[in-house]
Amino acid sequence: MATGWAGDGAVQDQIDATVSDAVKRARRQLRQGPGLTHCEECGEAIPEARRQAVAGVRLCVTCQEAHDQERQASLYNRRGSKDSQLR
Structure with a gap:
């Protein structure tokens, strides 16, 4: 894959950095x-x-179970549009 002036592992490094940032963010949000x-x-x-x-x-x-069920119900897409479900 042509990446211009970027090094051979630049794309993977960027992916790794993005994943690492997401994990750090999730850990900070834990109680x-x-x-x-x-x-x-x-x-x-x-x-x-x-x-x-x-x-x-x-x-x-x-x-906690009631809270989780309420949250799960709010994430359900009731419109049924394939476009909105794929986003």
């Missing part, structure tokens, strides 16, 4: 710390095992 002892939605106690497994946990399992 950190001990988390809450009680769910901020319903007030139910969050088990110690969950608090140790999920850093910065704020919701109990039941509320």
Whole structure:
């Protein structure tokens, strides 16, 4: 592939840098710390095992599942247009 003045590995280096930046950005967005002892939605106690497994946990399992379902439903494309689904 002709790349002009770029070196042989320049394209792969750019891809690697883009992936690395995306991973760093995602890691910065992860919650950190001990988390809450009680769910901020319903007030139910969050088990110690969950608090140790999920850093910065704020919701109990039941509320987290409901939150995930709401988020998943909002990502669904209801228009059904193939063009909009391919974007």
